Amino acid sequence: MILKMKALMSDDGMKARAIRGTALSVFGFGSAQLIRLASNLILTRLLFPEAFGLMALVQVVVIGLENFSDMGIHPLILQSKNGEKPTFLNTAWTIQIIRGVCLWILACLITAPVASFYGQPELLTILPVLALTTVLSGFRSTKYSLTSRHLILGRITLLDLTGQVIGTAILILLAWWLRSVWALVIGSLVGVSLNVILSHLILPGPRNRLCWDKPTAWEVFHFGKFIVVSTVAGYLLQQGDRLVLGKFVSLEDLAIFTIAYLFGSLSLMLNGQLNSRVMLALYKQRPPLVSDSNYRQIGRARFLLISAFLGMAALIAFVGEPLIMLLYDPRYYGAGPMLVLLSLSFIPTLIFDGYKNIMLANGNSRDFTTFTVLSALFRIILLVVLIRELSILGAILAPFMVELLLYPLLVYFVRPYRGWYPWQDMFFLAIGVVIITVVLWSNAAVLSLLADVLGHLVGIST
Numbered sequence: 001m002i003l004k005m006k007a008l009m010s011d012d013g014m015k016a017r018a019i020r021g022t023a024l025s026v027f028g029f030g031s032a033q034l035i036r037l038a039s040n041l042i043l044t045r046l047l048f049p050e051a052f053g054l055m056a057l058v059q060v061v062v063i064g065l066e067n068f069s070d071m072g073i074h075p076l077i078l079q080s081k082n083g084e085k086p087t088f089l090n091t092a093w094t095i096q097i098i099r100g101v102c103l104w105i106l107a108c109l110i111t112a113p114v115a116s117f118y119g120q121p122e123l124l125t126i127l128p129v130l131a132l133t134t135v136l137s138g139f140r141s142t143k144y145s146l147t148s149r150h151l152i153l154g155r156i157t158l159l160d161l162t163g164q165v166i167g168t169a170i171l172i173l174l175a176w177w178l179r180s181v182w183a184l185v186i187g188s189l190v191g192v193s194l195n196v197i198l199s200h201l202i203l204p205g206p207r208n209r210l211c212w213d214k215p216t217a218w219e220v221f222h223f224g225k226f227i228v229v230s231t232v233a234g235y236l237l238q239q240g241d242r243l244v245l246g247k248f249v250s251l252e253d254l255a256i257f258t259i260a261y262l263f264g265s266l267s268l269m270l271n272g273q274l275n276s277r278v279m280l281a282l283y284k285q286r287p288p289l290v291s292d293s294n295y296r297q298i299g300r301a302r303f304l305l306i307s308a309f310l311g312m313a314a315l316i317a318f319v320g321e322p323l324i325m326l327l328y329d330p331r332y333y334g335a336g337p338m339l340v341l342l343s344l345s346f347i348p349t350l351i352f353d354g355y356k357n358i359m360l361a362n363g364n365s366r367d368f369t370t371f372t373v374l375s376a377l378f379r380i381i382l383l384v385v386l387i388r389e390l391s392i393l394g395a396i397l398a399p400f401m402v403e404l405l406l407y408p409l410l411v412y413f414v415r416p417y418r419g420w421y422p423w424q425d426m427f428f429l430a431i432g433v434v435i436i437t438v439v440l441w442s443n444a445a446v447l448s449l450l451a452d453v454l455g456h457l458v459g460i461s462t
Contacts, residue, residue, distance in 0.1 A: 031161050033266060039168045040262060041327055043175050043184075049331055051181040053251030054122060056258045058130050058185075060242045061107070061114055061123075075276075075360050076223045077145035079284055082216070089142040090211035095220055097210075100138025107131030118246050122181070130185050133192045140196045143203035159198045167191030223365055233369070233376035240376070241395035244383045249391060257392050259328070260335035263320060264342030267313040267350055274305055275354045283361035289418040299421050302354060306428055309350040310435065317343040317439045321446075337446045341396045344439060347432040348403035351425060355410055358419040367413045374409065378402045 044052070073092045082088040108128045115123035147156055171187030178186075200207070236243070241261075245254055279301065288295040320343060321336035328335070359368040379402045386394025407425075414420050440447050 027157065032164055033269075035161075035164050035168055036262070037327075039171060040259070042172050044259075044328060044332065046172075046175040046179065047181070047183070049255040050251040051184065052255035052258055053253075054120060054126070054181050055184045056242055056254055057118055057120065057246045057251075058123060058126050060239050060246065061110075061127060061131075073142075073220065074145045075280065076220060077142060079280075079361060079363055080219065080223075082219070084146065086206045087211060087213045088216045088219075089146065089206065090209055091213045091216040092220055093142050093208040094210050094212060095217065096140070096142075097138040100135045103134035104128075104131050107134070120251075126181065126185055130188060133188055136189070136192045136196055141199040141203060141205070141208050143205035143208075144199050146205045147203050155203050159195065159202055162202075163191060163194040163198055167194050223363070233372040236376035236380050240380050240383050241387075241398070244380070244387050245392065245395055248387055253334075253392065256332055256334045257338060257395070259324075259332055260338035260342055263316060263323065263335075264339045265346065266316060267309050267343065268346045270312065271305075271309050271350050271353055275357050279305070279354050280357040280361055283358045283419075287362070287417070288358075289416075295418055298419075299424065302421060303424055305354070306351055306424070310347065310428060310431055313343050313347060313350060314435045314439070317435070318442070321443065338392060338396065340439065340443060340446050341393070341450075344436050345396050345400040347435065348400060348407070348429075351428045351432065352403055352407060352410060355414045355419060358414055358417045362417055371406070371410060371413055375402060375406055378405060 073096055077083040077089070077092065080088070108131070111124055111127045114127060115121055144156065144159075167187060167190050170190050171183065174183035174187055177183070242254065242258070245257060249257075279298075282298060282301060286294040286297055288298050317340050320339035324336040324339060325333055356368055356371065359365075359371075379398055382398040382401060383395060386398055388394070390397070411420050411422075440450070
């Protein structure tokens with residue numbers, strides 16, 4: 001066993017790099033979440049709940065701006081045949097910088113309408129300052145994507161954790177000193193700056209410089225014309241609940257939901273990291289359509305990852321409510337039942353979400369965009385309808401319903417690449433039903449809450 005481990009650590013083959021990349025991603029993710037949790041626990045005792053709710057609104061807007069103009073530079077570097085050429089990388093970096101500056105200008109222009117829409121005048125000063133993160137992140141080195149292309153993730157993990165540790169320490173000191181939402185704003189700026197600086201200092205690869213190559217620019221825009229639309233839709237999928245909730249609930253309730261989401265989405269976040277860092281590269285290097293061997297290898301990797309995701313979701317659902325009561329003061333106890341339901345609602349997403357990467361790995365941003373846009377439309381429609389009737393519970397139920405409704409369409413898009421694993425899907429859905437049943441049966445408070453919701457819906461229909 002020891003000899004096998006040594007061989008695995010020294011081997012430079014794709015399989016070994018994929019395994020090491022997965023292990024490093026899991027380690028980095030776990031460490032990052034522990035740091036994030038410790039920070040959250042300290043900050044909830046230094047700041048008032050409304051500060052977190054206000055910050056959640058600002059972040060929703062800033063993340064939206066970033067997604068509304070995402071050219072897909074990271075996946076393009078991963079899959080393009082020119083992805084290692086200095087001219088290509090430098091032109092992509094230049095476009096990235098221009099994009100960041102334009103985003104900050106746009107953020108300043110929309111500040112007044114956003115503050116008016118949510119009825120929060122504090123946004124008039126907070127939003128333009130926090131939006132400077134878009135300018136800063138535009139300077140992040142393309143070494144980050146180049147390193148991911150080769151599944152050499154050790155330094156990326158080191159970069160992310162180093163920046164997070166230093167940034168979190170500064171954030172806590174600012175919160176202790178300022179005791180206001182501005183601590184979160186300044187801390188975010190510091191964290192992004194550190195990540196950008198470290199991306200240039202500790203990652204291998206050529207240094208970036210300003211450059212403009214017309215063929216590269218055309219490739220970026222050609223690939224990104226669909227990615228821009230898909231990332232707008234992706235933003236609505238990931239942030240739509242808070243985007244809509246901010247209009248219909250108080251800042252305090254939004255803060256409680258945000259804490260529940262912090263824990264409930266852990267499996268979802270890990271799923272996203274491993275799919276983008278590992279599975280996307282595997283689909284590119286080992287296309288299932290090419291051979292039966294590739295199909296089986298991808299299937300095994302997918303089976304192991306989804307098993308881990310579902311196990312993580314089940315664990316969070318089982319311990320969610322007592323965990324919130326243990327870690328937080330009574331102001332945040334309402335996050336407990338929300339956390340349980342959120343973790344369960346993401347089960348279909350954990351099973352199906354990885355399929356979308358095979359489209360990007362084959363350069364098919366059009367179908368990827370089409371599916372993502374349809375998912376976003378369904379999600380937003382359901383969010384508006386359900387949140388108006390069920391408040392925060394509507395935001396929890398929407399993702400579960402959308403994933404199941406659109407599964408046949410997803411299968412339609414991935415089958416041409418031999419990317420569908422039907423028996424795995426049926427197996428994992430059955431496991432998901434068992435997890436949901438056991439969790440609800442063992443949690444009377446959550447079951448009672450759902451019964452009240454069903455009763456409310458029946459009352460509306462009659």
